Amino acid sequence: MKIIDAFWEKRNLGVSATEVVVEINDEVCDIVERLKTLTTEYNVVKLPVCRVDVSFALSKLGFSFIETMNHLTHDMRTIPLDSRKIEIFDSTDFLPMENEDIQTMYSNIRKGLYKTDRIYFDSYFTPQQSANRYIGWISDELERGSEIYKLVYNGECFGFVGFKKIREYEYQNFIYGIYPPFQGKGLAFNMTYKLVDELKVRGVKAIYIDISSNNIPSLQASIRYGYMFNSFTYIFVKHK
Known part of the structure; x- marks a missing residue:
């Protein structure tokens, strides 16, 4: 799991932001605990498609699905x-x-x-x-x-x-x-x-x-x- 301080979004959007990049072998419990500690105004989670199991936990934490990024x-x-x-x-x-x-x-x-x-x-x-x-x-x-x-x-x-x-x-x-x-x-x-x-x-x-x-x-x-x-x-x- 990578936690990125998206400091540039303060300039772009006027809000503090964090990007969380979930990796294939991350445990759901570890992801959940880390997300609970975030204090920034806008939080983004990037989830590999093979980790659909994490999406249910994200929903319970109040995260909303907004798009699939297609890499070509x-x-x-x-x-x-x-x-x-x-x-x-x-x-x-x-x-x-x-x-x-x-x-x-x-x-x-x-x-x-x-x-x-x-x-x-x-x-x-x-x-x-x-x-x-x-x-x-x-x-x-x-x-x-x-x-x-x-x-x-x-x-x-x-x-x-x-x-x-x-x-x-x-x-x-x-x-x-x-x-x-x-x-x-x-x-x-x-x-x-x-x-x-x-x-x-x-x-x-x-x-x-x-x-x-x-x-x-x-x-x-x-x-x-x-x-x-x-x-x-x-x-x-x-x-x-």
Whole structure:
């Protein structure tokens, strides 16, 4: 069991927070006793799917299930595109974001770009707090050296992809999005294909991505364009 002081949530959400990562061999009684000692305002438990037995104890302690986090892997093999998508792919530029691009991204997030995360769906929080959390998270990633690229089609930036190296030959796609005016236009595949194209040049062998069960369209698109399920984590939350 890992107990993490999620101090960054004080900045993002305005509350103290603790994350508890349950491991496969943890005893239920030990988990329960540790959770009873938590004094933070917002507590999150991450539970491996093989430990469903723990979920009953969490319910008795007042924790609520809020999502399943799906962990997916792309092995760098892409599904062939039709002629129309090939044309779009060839006409799309994948470029590092400048500061102006980052501010545009933040502006779109503040306007409600993301509406499927556990903070957005939690009645204890507001949509603005959800947006603040995304912006704080991305800002932290950029400070740590993570990269965010923009996608430009016909001279217009329609979205972005954030990624970082986690191990030799392995990267994490930690954030992505398509701006509202371009949603439903058949451009989403480019987020995967352009990222794979960029990382192949770097010798990358695998890309990982985490997608909430609350975001079915994103899950469907990711599977369609080459990601495969790897593992799952149940997420439970409790407010003091």
